[in-house]
Amino acid sequence: MNIIFLVAKRFLISRNLLEGGMINIVSFLGLFIGAASIVLSLAVLNGFQDVLGNETKKIYGDYILLDSDEDFIGSINNNFQYSPFYEEEFFILNNKKQSLVKLKTIFSDKIDNFYDLNRSNDIPINKNDIIIGNSLSERMNISIGDSISIYDTNISINSLTVMKDQQFFVKDIYQNRILRSDEFLVFSVFDEENLPNKLSGIELLGNVDILKEKYSKDKLISWQDRNRQLFDATEIEKKITFFTLFLIIIVASFNLSSSIVQISTKKTREMAILNAFGMNERSMSMIFLVYGYLLSLTAIVCGILSALLIVIMQNQFGFIILNPEFYLIDKLPMEISFKEISILLSFSIIIIGIFVSLPLLLMRKTNPIILINKNI
Amino acid sequence: MILSVKNLKKSYNDGETKLEVLKDISFDLKKGSILTIKGPSGSGKSTLLSLLGTLDTQDSGDIIINDKNLDEYDDFSEIRNNHIGFIFQFHNLISELNVTENVCVPAFISNKAIDHNFLDTLFEYFQLTNKENAFPLDLSGGEKQRVSVMRAIINKPSIIIADEPTGNLDEKNALKLIDLFKKLNKDFGLTFIIATHDNKVFDIGHQKMELSDGKLLNL
Ligand SMILES: Nc1ncnc2c1ncn2[C@@H]1O[C@H](COP(=O)(O)OP(=O)(O)OP(=O)(O)O)[C@@H](O)[C@H]1O
Numbered sequence A: 001m002n003i004i005f006l007v008a009k010r011f012l013i014s015r016n017l018l019e020g021g022m023i024n025i026v027s028f029l030g031l032f033i034g035a036a037s038i039v040l041s042l043a044v045l046n047g048f049q050d051v052l053g054n055e056t057k058k059i060y061g062d063y064i065l066l067d068s069d070e071d072f073i074g075s076i077n078n079n080f081q082y083s084p085f086y087e088e089e090f091f092i093l094n095n096k097k098q099s100l101v102k103l104k105t106i107f108s109d110k111i112d113n114f115y116d117l118n119r120s121n122d123i124p125i126n127k128n129d130i131i132i133g134n135s136l137s138e139r140m141n142i143s144i145g146d147s148i149s150i151y152d153t154n155i156s157i158n159s160l161t162v163m164k165d166q167q168f169f170v171k172d173i174y175q176n177r178i179l180r181s182d183e184f185l186v187f188s189v190f191d192e193e194n195l196p197n198k199l200s201g202i203e204l205l206g207n208v209d210i211l212k213e214k215y216s217k218d219k220l221i222s223w224q225d226r227n228r229q230l231f232d233a234t235e236i237e238k239k240i241t242f243f244t245l246f247l248i249i250i251v252a253s254f255n256l257s258s259s260i261v262q263i264s265t266k267k268t269r270e271m272a273i274l275n276a277f278g279m280n281e282r283s284m285s286m287i288f289l290v291y292g293y294l295l296s297l298t299a300i301v302c303g304i305l306s307a308l309l310i311v312i313m314q315n316q317f318g319f320i321i322l323n324p325e326f327y328l329i330d331k332l333p334m335e336i337s338f339k340e341i342s343i344l345l346s347f348s349i350i351i352i353g354i355f356v357s358l359p360l361l362l363m364r365k366t367n368p369i370i371l372i373n374k375n376i
Numbered sequence B: 001m002i003l004s005v006k007n008l009k010k011s012y013n014d015g016e017t018k019l020e021v022l023k024d025i026s027f028d029l030k031k032g033s034i035l036t037i038k039g040p041s042g043s044g045k046s047t048l049l050s051l052l053g054t055l056d057t058q059d060s061g062d063i064i065i066n067d068k069n070l071d072e073y074d075d076f077s078e079i080r081n082n083h084i085g086f087i088f089q090f091h092n093l094i095s096e097l098n099v100t101e102n103v104c105v106p107a108f109i110s111n112k113a114i115d116h117n118f119l120d121t122l123f124e125y126f127q128l129t130n131k132e133n134a135f136p137l138d139l140s141g142g143e144k145q146r147v148s149v150m151r152a153i154i155n156k157p158s159i160i161i162a163d164e165p166t167g168n169l170d171e172k173n174a175l176k177l178i179d180l181f182k183k184l185n186k187d188f189g190l191t192f193i194i195a196t197h198d199n200k201v202f203d204i205g206h207q208k209m210e211l212s213d214g215k216l217l218n219l
């Protein structure tokens, strides 16, 4: 049995648990709460990031390949799906309300095979049919069965030129609030006899490793890169959350220093005895170092485990519910990231190391003789 | 010689006045013998023992343990661990550790494997079987002191230094401890240096000395 560990452990968990005093309890709670809140907050942010990702992929796919040869993509026998599309901006007018939309034209079989539009009804879409987003339908007061006109954006409304318009029949309404897409993104299908001579790109779902060899990063773009701003923002939010909550751990570590000072002044007699029986200075300091680490790591690990338990329970039973109108989903999403937990642990170990060592460096050495001879 | 002391001097600076406690102490001690020291309170017995036990350092003079001068060491912790066993007036057990752990502290510190047979023998010898897992708070004064003797000898040290070992015991327990010292000396050939006020303890010495006015006199 390692004497350093044994003594540190017994100092920490003495027979009278309360002997450790309030300071230990406060240190423990601070670190516990700090660790738990970091893990929980990051789990929620990860959860939402995940929701964001899933919702985005439903309408944009995993990757987009710009300027490509559809025949070539089709010829590769592979494990991804693809959907060529053509995209153009138009105005739509209805009841004197006007809106700028992006009309995304795709092959009709891809509507339900490739995209996941959460449509109101699953009837087939033909040419000159259009699927609009829920928000757009509410704002423009358009419902299923209406007929709408769309106008080319290249022609000014004021000009005397007769505006080129195209009639569409609103066949369905989809739901996807990610990136406000259901306000501006509308879908229609290609007229198979009259395909455009140029595509905007091909969206891809699945494993596209085979394409990565052939296409550069600015041709083959992932959904994250396509929505870089949004995902950078969520990443920054995660970092800010992490460091803000890590302050709790830092403040609790101040308290840890007090715990070390307290225990080391309380246990001078014991240390004198150990010193008399041959324990050297280094090992004596190690006892308090181990004491500090035992106290703080137990608190942090307990905090992490409690948070993980809450995450697992939430994913299992979903006891924290959300308004889906607002949040897209009906229960709080939580996802564990072990990478972030290990970052948390390593940062904590460093901070704890500093705050545990600090009082040891400043501590005055006491000569065992004085303590033992005076029979303290 | 297991121990040689030559011209040992020690004084304390008590503010402006310098208190000379030990003035020129010299003696030799044979392995396996018992040295008892008596002297009035304040004569410097504890001071002498702490110098011998490397808990404090002398102003001048030499202490040679097992033919090695203490001057040659930078760090005394290893000598204390292997060559010296302490018994104090107050048992000085660590209340957080149980009896066995307290006894094994010196062995733990030296990272030596615990000789469990030796340990069992010791517990029997000290009539402390069944108390192995007790904590110091649950022991009687005599039992605590016996545990502290076990702790002093667990690493089989060259010298056992005892400062008023019976000072805190009643007559009965004191006698028991005296017998134990004699027995340990006889059975294991252990070397003792004991400072005491108690004449019964003093009488077990093969070599008896009195500390008076900073000098050690053979009796
Ligand atoms: N650290 C110290 N600083 C100053 N003076 C000290 C110190 N330690 C001991 N003394 C003094 O040295 C003298 C000898 O003390 P010591 O404890 O060695 O006596 P002792 O013989 O053990 O006495 P007792 O029989 O009462 O235990 C005393 O006068 C004491 O006051």
Ligand SMILES: [Mg+2]
Pocket: B045, B046, B047, B163
């Ligand atoms: Mg004394």
